Amino acid sequence: MEKTLRRVLVGNYEDLPEGFGKTVVIEDQEVAVFKLDSGEIRAIENKCPHRGGVLAEGFVSGEHVFCPMHDWKISVKDGKVQEPDEGCVQTFETEIENELVYLLLKS
Numbered sequence: 001m002e003k004t005l006r007r008v009l010v011g012n013y014e015d016l017p018e019g020f021g022k023t024v025v026i027e028d029q030e031v032a033v034f035k036l037d038s039g040e041i042r043a044i045e046n047k048c049p050h051r052g053g054v055l056a057e058g059f060v061s062g063e064h065v066f067c068p069m070h071d072w073k074i075s076v077k078d079g080k081v082q083e084p085d086e087g088c089v090q091t092f093e094t095e096i097e098n099e100l101v102y103l104l105l106k107s
């Protein structure tokens with residue numbers, strides 16, 4: 001059976017920072033939301049698979065974020081850790097409507 005999507009408001013598109021992320025807390029889950037140079041919005045789990053670094057505080061370059069703790073490079077598009085390190089983080093769908101950014105969560 002298909003799961004329904006729940007929309008959670010992140011904030012105004014214009015207010016989202018560039019170059020690093022915004023932390024969004026939803027119940028017991030933290031999501032890092034990024035506005036890329038291209039203007040696209042991406043959202044990933046806010047916890048580095050290495051030792052739990054806060055990815056929203058990492059530096060963003062192109063389609064990757066660098067963990068602020070030990071500099072692992074993680075794709076904000078598919079959540080994959082880049083070589084030589086390994087692992088992945090969960091990714092989330094987003095939507096922009098009337099200049100507002102939403103996270104789409106499976107419930």
Ligand code: FES
Nearest residue numbers: 048050051053067
């Ligand atoms: S906690 Fe992210 S690289 Fe170590």
